[in-house]
Amino acid sequence: MKKFLVIKKKINSFNKTIKIDGDKSLSIRWVLISSLSKRKSIAHNLLKSEDVISSINCIKKLGSKVKFFKDKCEITGNGFDIKNKDKIYLDAGNSGTLARLILGLLINSKNQIILKGDKSLSKRDFSRIIQPLKRFGAKFGFKKKLPLTMKGLENPKPIKYVEKKGSAQCKTSVMLAALKTNGSTIIKAKKSRDHTELLFKNLKVPMKIKKSGKYDLIELKGIDKVSPLNYRIPGDISSSAFFIVLTILSNNSQLLIRNVNINPSRTGVITILKKMGANIKFINKKIYKGEKIADIYVKSTKKLKSINCPPKLNSSAIDEFLIIFLVAAKSEGISFFKNLEELNQKESPRLIWASKILSSMGVKNIMTKDSLKIYGNPNLNLKSKITVKNFLKDHRVFMMSVIAGLTFGGKWSIYDTDSIKTSFPRFLKIIRELRT
């Protein structure tokens, strides 16, 4: 793959139907949870991206057997036993989800785990996960960043835990550790994506959930074995969001995206874009193993309105803000997004990158450490040369830049092309399909 992508021309009108790759959160969860069952689990439409392959490589090191076929993947795990070696070296690559979840999964490992990641992951915060896992009884080395070492224990103690960031990664890591205790773990978690809760319900894990206001109360009992998990993974709404916005910002275009996960804890992007005037519909809605799924129909929108974005939508749109900011750049009026400190904790500091890219597009914006004000311009039409060099394998910074180049004009050179391999390897192929 070329190291950088050049875009010199806006995309022409299109009217197409596409299918998006499998959901990343569900794919990683399926791999990790399947490794806990001694029986065979089967997944269809598993995302074949680097983050998921890193997850597979980790569970193979822990003793699971993995087979790929043309249309499915099979995992036979080794239950709660962990292959007996002195030290286990794991590489989470670029994936924060894998790194945080696998530490919870390995709470009962008496071997020393040495977990590393790439340059981007090595800059990210792990104290958020070290803190609760220590309370189960795990021991960590001195460092709070990757590479880090952890030693679990045979009988981890259940805990009471309050998750205040709205982080599904922290919540899930604690839920995975809780499975291996002999007792009830109680989690009070600020609302975040609830795929793990739904998967655990399918596996009949003893669990009670009370939903109230901003927080969910989850009470979860340990178990001694996990059933196999057969799953058909729906399309990823976070990947779909790039094509939804491409359509909104293009002229006279329409797009149908088939079979996307529209779990309400993930659809903040749709709520926000609709509030800004976008024309988006869910059709053929159905429910699969507790997850809502639909086809998404979207049309270009001529008149977009600015938004004062309610922070209660932040968690359900956390991976989509970069692309939402492009819609704000084209809207009438000033948009304001606040309480977004978590955006700077991603693969790269995304609030800072959003502000940089908008400024290079000539879009006035004011950034603080947790907010961004964007002065929209419905007539925005670029002629200038813009170069984006991120190099932290931040796939979403890359894809945001491509969508900006295809809809606002200008001459773009966008580095870090390889970053799409982490979450959405077919991204550029689908762009080419829409261009023909």
Ligand code: S3P
């Ligand atoms: C994810 C949770 C989110 C999200 C990430 C995937 C998950 O991170 O940004 O891309 O699968 O649980 P946080 O939990 O840190 O907000």
